[in-house]
Amino acid sequence: MTTLGLSTTSAGKLKVDALVVGVTKGPDGPVPAEGAADVDKALGGGLAAAVTALAGTGRAGEVTKIPTAGRLPAAVVVAVGLGESPAQGGAFEPETVRRAVGAGVRALAGTAKVGVAVPAGDAEAVGAVSEGALLGAYAYLRYRRASTDDHKAPVAEVTVVTGRAKDRAAKAAADRAQVLATAVHLARDLVNTPPNDLPPAAFADAATAEARGIDLKVEVLDEKALVKGGYGGILGVGQGSTNPPRLVRMTYRHPRAKKHLALVGKGITFDSGGLSLKPPQSMEWMKSDMGGAAAVLAAMTALARLKPKVDVTGYAPLAENMPSGTAQRPSDVLTTYGGKTVEVLNTDAEGRLVLADAIMRACEDSPQQVVDVATLTGAQLVALGSRTSGIMANDEEFRDRVFEVSRRVGEAMWPMPLPDELRKSLDSEVADIANMGDRYGGMLVAGLFLKDFVPDGVTWAHLDIAGPAFNSGEPFGYTPKGGTGAAVRTLVGLAEQLAAG
DSSP states (O other), X not given: OOEEEEEOSOGGGOOOSEEEEEEEEETTEEEEOTTOHHHHHHTTTOHHHHHHHTTOOOOTTOEEEEEOTTSSSSSEEEEEEOOSOXXXXXXXXXXXXXXXXHHHHHTXXXXXXXXXXXXXXXXXXXXXXHHHHHHHSOOOOTTOSTTGGGSOOOOSEEEEEOTTTTOHHHHHHHHHHHHHHHHHHHHHHHHHSOGGGOOHHHHHHHHHHHHTTTTOXXXXXXXXXXXXXXXXXXXXXXXXXXXXOEEEEEEEOOTTOOOEEXXXXXXXXXXXXXXXXXXXXXXXXXXXXXXXXXXXXXXXXXXXXXXXSSEEEEEEEEEEEOOSTTSOOTTOEEEOTTSOEEEOSOTTOOHHHHHHHHHHHHHTTOOSEEEEEEOOOHHHHHHHOXXXXXXXXXXXXXXXXXXXXXXXXXOOEEEOOOOGGGGGGGOOSSSSEESOOOSTTHHHHHHHHHHTTXXXXXXXXXXXXXXXXXXXXXXXXXXXXXXXXXXXXHHHHHHHHHHHO
16 A cells, blocks of 8 residues: 655655646646645746646646656656636635546556645645545556566555645544545455455455454354345345355444444345346456445445444345356245345346345344445446446435535435336236336336335435446546445445534
8 A cells, every 4th residue: 555644845855756746727828736836946937838838738637747857856747737726715626636636646656756746735635635646546466477567556655745744634634545545445456356266255254354453343144144044135146156145244333423324235246147147248347246345345444443433334245146057047036134025037137136135134233324335237327427326315315415425525426316106117926026127217226126125214325336336448537447446435424424413
């Protein structure tokens, strides 16, 4: 993990290998942002001209590398675009700063020491700069052997330049950023791990290992315990695989907690579709179908380190959805945890089956709020694209609160409805409910299915992160190609909000 420090040393004197500074988009071209003055002076007032000469404009998301030719201790200056300057006396949006810094640090992979001199005048800004830098400093290199030299390691050390370096609040913000980034990197690593090395049992082992040394308790139910407990959804999905399913329960407790939050994450460690087999191309990124479980585990580790005054229980229902002679069939009926029966019309609608078991079990812990997170539907990508998650809930006020938290932490999500008229399409001819309904509005139909397993009086929200959990395109901002760690920061933010309120 990249190390992070704060310094009051001016950017122009910082002994690093490279410097990241901000530039804004002015009416006549790029303009050096706050923190870049010393660098601009060392370059003879030519920072903006150099950015312009290299086709930069200061537009948000731009990255321009400029050699210093010995005029600074740093060999390279990376100018990152922040977009238009905020109104007089205003500050840049934290997410704008995160993305800009993340893009700059990501572009410096292979560099040992990097200084960041982007506006960081208060604790919130220090936190945003720190988060962006650490989230951008990521690479998944576990399986690189012969190609190691072709793939650079992330930046090893980041120093954030700020006049608040000695302030307690700024230090706390930087420390929090380190915890959050460590958690997001964990989720990314899990999603990126090939499915042959991360069957359900291995994921459960990883959860146990991550809990060591922190205030996090982990319990694992194996296939025998699942049978005994009546977890028919998890067992049904997993019965076609030689790798048996698991249910991981994680608990964080605070001695002065007054409220309780439950988190549930879909953990399909590989999704072939089962007997309702996916096309080959659709399977290529299905190692990411446990992105919800990865987010819950990662968030739980962060909470155990941040120690908010709230109790949090996390559930990760884990199964591998494979076709075989023992696999569940279309028209099979499963009895889920709690006794409700489900007719399986499509074995590729499996995530909702494992979540049904885990949501019912989580509600037995009497939480004030339950949030499930899942790479649940292809319909999410159709409705919202690959970068924006959908938020559904049985309480509009809570749905909007989740949205506000996601916006504040910098994760793109959007509130979606759960129309009553779509529920009828889930009616089964033989069981209590079917696992498939109307093909139009599929993301919403899946949300309505899950809502059926939430007892009356429990406040619940569902996050569909099918697209955002795995970036199959080019990297952007602080987001790498592959696993992204989607929803980790939102889950942590929700727990902290509950603790504060």
